[in-house]
Amino acid sequence: METLKKHFPSSGxxxxxxxxxxxxxxxxxxxxxxxxxxxxVRKISMKMLTVENNKSNLNFACKGEKSPDPV
Incomplete structure (x- = not known):
């Protein structure tokens, strides 16, 4: 949750x-x-690295959508 909190400036x-x-x-x-x-453990680690490295994936996750494939 701490990693996700970094990407959400909102509080409350x-x-x-x-x-x-x-x-x-x-x-x-x-x-x-x-x-x-x-x-x-490997999958969780990779997902958290992805969140850290690519905020756009998080934006799609918040909306319940899949992130677009990179071109």
């Missing part, structure tokens, strides 16, 4: 609730797709 209950929901969805999807604990 609504913003915190939104960030928490994004984090929960991210973790649930990653857990469901993982084939082992090692795979889960």
């Amino acid at each position: 209950e609504k913003a915190l609730s939104d960030i928490k929901n994004i984090a929960i969805r991210l973790e649930e999807k990653t857990y469901a797709a993982a084939t082992s604990q090692e795979d889960y």
Whole structure:
């Protein structure tokens, strides 16, 4: 959640609730797709690096959309 908070300048209950929901969805999807604990940790790490490196992916995640494929 701390990584997500960095990308949302808003504060307050609504913003915190939104960030928490994004984090929960991210973790649930990653857990469901993982084939082992090692795979889960690798996938979570890669997703967090992506969020850190590319804020546009986060904007799409907030809207519940998939990010566009890079050209």
